[in-house]
Structures are given as C-alpha cells and as structure tokens.
Amino acid sequence: MYQICIGFCVILSIFDGCFSHTFYREGQEVIIDCDPKQHSVITFWFKINKSGAQHLLTFKGMDVKDNVDQEKYSLNKNAPSKVSLAVKDFKKQTDSGVYTCAAMNSNKLFFGEPMEIKGEPDPATPPPKIDPAPPKTTTTDPKPSINRETWILSSLACGFVLLLILWIITILYCSHLRTSRCPHTCIIQPHTTPADHSKRLDTPL
Numbered sequence: 722m723y724q725i726c727i728g729f730c731v732i733l734s735i736f737d738g739c740f741s742h743t744f745y746r747e748g749q750e751v752i753i754d755c756d757p758k759q760h761s762v763i764t765f766w767f768k769i770n771k772s773g774a775q776h777l778l779t780f781k782g783m784d785v786k787d788n789v790d791q792e793k794y795s796l797n798k799n800a801p802s803k804v805s806l807a808v809k810d811f812k813k814q815t816d817s818g819v820y821t822c823a824a825m826n827s828n829k830l831f832f833g834e835p836m837e838i839k840g841e842p843d844p845a846t847p848p849p850k851i852d853p854a855p856p857k858t859t860t861t862d863p864k865p866s867i868n869r870e871t872w873i874l875s876s877l878a879c880g881f882v883l884l885l886i887l888w889i890i891t892i893l894y895c896s897h898l899r900t901s902r903c904p905h906t907c908i909i910q911p912h913t914t915p916a917d918h919s920k921r922l923d924t925p926l
Contacts, residue, residue, distance in 0.1 A: 742836070742837035742838065742839055743836075743837075743838055743839070744838075744839050744840065744841045744842070745811050745838055745839070745840060745841070746811070746840075746841055747811065747812065747813060747840065747841075748810055748811060749811045750807060750808065750809050750810070750811070751807070751808040751811050751816070751838055752805055752806075752807055752808075753805065753806045753807075753808065753820045753836055753838065754803065754804075754805050754836075755803070755804055755805070755806065755820070755821060755822035755833035755834070755836070756803045756804075756833050756834070757822055757823060757824035757831040757832060757833040758831065758833070759824045759826045759831040760824075760826070761824030761825055761826045761831070762781055762782065762825070762826075763779065763780075763781050763786075763824070763825045764779070764780055764781075764804060764822055764823070764824045764825070765778075765779050765822065765823045765824075765825075766778050766779075766794070766796075766804075766806050766820070766821075766822050767820070767821055767822075767823065768818045768819070768820050769818055769819040769820075769821075769835075770817060770818030770819070771818075775789075776789065777789055777790075777794050777806070778794055778796060778806075780796055780804075792809070793808065793809055793810070794806060794807065794808060794809075795807045795809070804822060806820065806822070808820075808838075811838075811840070812840075813839070813840025813841070814840075816838070816840075817838060817839050817840055818837070818838070819835045819836070819837045820835065820836055820837075820838065821833055821834070821835040821836070
C-alpha cells in the first residue's frame with residue numbers, strides 16, 4: 722500500500738514548482754495543513770524533494786501507527802478530514818520540499834493540496850573588495866661624483882698610453898725607412914792616409 726502512495730507522490734513531484742510555497746527560518750517549527758476532503762480511516766503524510774518521495778507517518782483515527790521520526794514530526798487532527806503536520810526544528814537542507822497528505826477511502830486515495838516549504842534564501846554575499854594596487858614608483862639612485870672623476874682619469878690614461886704606443890711605432894718605422902733607403906752610405910768606410918811624397922823625393926836615385 723505504501724508503495725502505491727509513494728508512486729502517486731512521485732507523479733506529483735513532476736509538477737514541482739506549481740504549488741504554493743512559504744519560506745521559513747532555520748530552527749523554526751513549521752505547521753502544514755492538509756485537507757483531502759474525505760473522511761478516512763487511514764491517512765498518510767509524504768514529503769517529496771530532490772531525493773524522491775518519502776513516507777513520513779501514518780495514522781488511523783487519532784492514533785499514529787507509523788512515524789519515521791517522532792522527534793521531528795507530530796500530528797494534529799483539527800477536523801474529521803483536516804489534519805496538520807508539525808515539522809520541528811526546520812532545517813533548510815533536509816526539510817525543504819513538497820508535503821502532502823493522502824486519505825484512503827473505499828480502497829481509493831484522495832490527495833490533499835500539496836504545499837511546498839523552503840528555507841529563506843541565503844543573503845547575497847557582496848563580491849570581495851579588491852584594493853587598487855598602489856602606483857609603482859621608480860627611484861633612481863644618484864650616482865656618486867667619484868664615478869665621473871674615475872671615468873675622466875681612465876680616459877686620460879688610456880689616451881696617454883695610446884699616444885705613447887703610436888710614438889714608439891713611429892720611431893721604429895722611421896728607423897726602418899732610413900736603413901732601407903741608404904744601405905751603402907750608412908756603412909762606415911775605413912779612413913786612408915795620403916802617400917808621403919816627401920819621403921819619395923829624399924830618396925837618392
């Protein structure tokens with residue numbers, strides 16, 4: 722019998738979102754009224770959510786015959802056909818869904834109007850505030866004056882060395898040219914003394 726009732730509730734779940742709904746706070750006690758409009762001996766309560774259809778309790782007359790969670794659900798019969806289900810300590814995650822009752826009369830099920838209960842929507846969280854990045858500042862360290870003086874002295878020293886090298890090369894080159902142009906004149910000739918004619922005259926014939 723329970724399977725038949727659950728089958729009907731699954732069919733009702735197709736129309737989820739077409740029922741009246743109310744928002745409740747966490748921890749609040751929720752009272753759900755249902756009127757199958759039939760005087761019945763046995764009445765069932767069901768809950769339908771994303772997990773499927775769940776049988777909550779069954780009562781016959783004024784006596785509860787089956788209750789899946791006595792600390793969570795309780796029943797109050799206000800009229801011959803009207804009953805109320807109390808959901809204690811409402812939890813948005815587990816208790817949200819469509820609730821309905823079904824009365825059995827002459828082997829027929831008569832469903833009351835389903836009612837959807839929901840938890841209050843979560844407060845919108847503002848996007849995280851991103852602080853603008855501070856502008857980048859580039860600081861140039863002043864170069865000490867000694868660097869400029871060192872650079873000047875180094876330039877002068879290099880220039881002096883270069884001039885000295887050029888001067889030495891010039892001297893060597895000129896010496897080479899002088900030697901190559903006058904190979905005979907530059908050779909020292911031996912000194913010859915003139916003949917002594919006076920001695921020849923004094924010599925007797």
